[in-house]
Amino acid sequence: MLKNAIFYRLVHKNHEKENIFALNGVFLYQIMGNCALSKAKMEQEKAKTLVEFKKCPCCNSTEISKRFTCKDQFATGEMFDVFECSGCGFVFTQGFPDEKEIGRYYESQEYISHSNTSKGLINKIYHCVRSIMLRRKVRLVKRLTLLKSGKILDYGAGTGYFANAMKHAGWEVTAIEKSPGARKLAKEELGMDLLPESALPEIKEKAFDVVTLWHVMEHIQELGNFWDELHRILDDTGIAIVAVPNCKSYDAAKYKEHWAAYDVPRHLWHFTPHAIMNYGEKHGFILERQYTMPFDGFYISMLSEKYKGNSMPGLRGFWNGFKGWCAQSRRKNASSSIIYVFRKKR
Ligand SMILES: [Zn+2]
Numbered sequence: 001m002l003k004n005a006i007f008y009r010l011v012h013k014n015h016e017k018e019n020i021f022a023l024n025g026v027f028l029y030q031i032m033g034n035c036a037l038s039k040a041k042m043e044q045e046k047a048k049t050l051v052e053f054k055k056c057p058c059c060n061s062t063e064i065s066k067r068f069t070c071k072d073q074f075a076t077g078e079m080f081d082v083f084e085c086s087g088c089g090f091v092f093t094q095g096f097p098d099e100k101e102i103g104r105y106y107e108s109q110e111y112i113s114h115s116n117t118s119k120g121l122i123n124k125i126y127h128c129v130r131s132i133m134l135r136r137k138v139r140l141v142k143r144l145t146l147l148k149s150g151k152i153l154d155y156g157a158g159t160g161y162f163a164n165a166m167k168h169a170g171w172e173v174t175a176i177e178k179s180p181g182a183r184k185l186a187k188e189e190l191g192m193d194l195l196p197e198s199a200l201p202e203i204k205e206k207a208f209d210v211v212t213l214w215h216v217m218e219h220i221q222e223l224g225n226f227w228d229e230l231h232r233i234l235d236d237t238g239i240a241i242v243a244v245p246n247c248k249s250y251d252a253a254k255y256k257e258h259w260a261a262y263d264v265p266r267h268l269w270h271f272t273p274h275a276i277m278n279y280g281e282k283h284g285f286i287l288e289r290q291y292t293m294p295f296d297g298f299y300i301s302m303l304s305e306k307y308k309g310n311s312m313p314g315l316r317g318f319w320n321g322f323k324g325w326c327a328q329s330r331r332k333n334a335s336s337s338i339i340y341v342f343r344k345k346r
Pocket residue numbers: 056057058059060061085086087088089090
């Protein structure tokens with residue numbers, strides 16, 4: 001185990017592409033006196049750490065091809081390929097680290113959805129927009145359910161701000177968050193008890209009126225299983241509110257591989273409005289409506305400018321964010337992120 005851990009750290013230090021990763025892997029393993037390791041075993045080891053697709057994870061078509069390569073701008077600087085299915089248009093990160101390995105790609109103070117750092121202009125704007133969005137989200141839940149209070153699960157609750165806002169609005173709130181650090185912060189700052197991921201299978205059938213996933217679906221590895229669980233825990237009249245980045249947005253088209261919302265390898269799936277509708281339908285849901293998230297484009301554009309290394313990323317990003325805002329007011333599907341409302345099929 002220890003040898004495997006050292007091996008993994010070494011080969012990941014500066015690798016740029018997955019094929020280099022494989023070659024280095026063989027080399028280092030030999031240096032470490034493990035020559036007896038068969039090729040088949042090596043393949044097994046690799047399969048354990050990187051999740052690769054031969055077929056489209058949405059429609060099973062073999063017509064998948066590379067769109068471009070993106071850099072992990074937050075944690076490691078490693079490169080990951082982004083693939084697209086020509087059958088259904090589903091876009092996904094190819095060769096992402098599996099559940100056991102992906103944790104270290106979140107280890108950055110800058111990963112602000114999991115921390116409350118307010119250093120720098122972009123983070124300050126993020127925090128300001130967050131409080132406006134919180135109020136908007138609470139109103140949206142009430143309007144869509146026609147309930148003043150009900151039972152809600154916030155899945156991937158981060159540091160618990162939305163869950164806390166729903167609690168204050170009089171709802172019975174359950175919140176699940178994978179990161180122990182974020183759960184600790186939620187407890188310390190808001191007194192919120194968030195549950196770990198392992199709590200999901202324990203939840204009773206049809207337990208909730210609403211399940212919310214604010215920028216969470218794109219991180220979930222077992223996507224198909226998760227949608228089945230979502231169907232199981234929602235009441236027959238319940239709704240799932242799913243917010244994800246839109247890789248067919250104005251800003252995604254503008255920044256291409258530098259688009260900050262690709263956020264590889266943390267974002268595994270890059271949904272288009274059409275692809276997420278298909279995915280939901282396959283799992284017993286119908287897409288009832290969708291809403292734009294007009295502020296996200298500003299934040300994502302500023303971050304994308306920073307990633308491109310342009311001067312004055314704040315100013316340029318703001319201008320492109322404004323152009324994206326104009327585009328999404330004419331055409332909903334141009335929005336940087338979209339909130340989808342799914343209802344169970346009757
Ligand atoms: Zn497909």
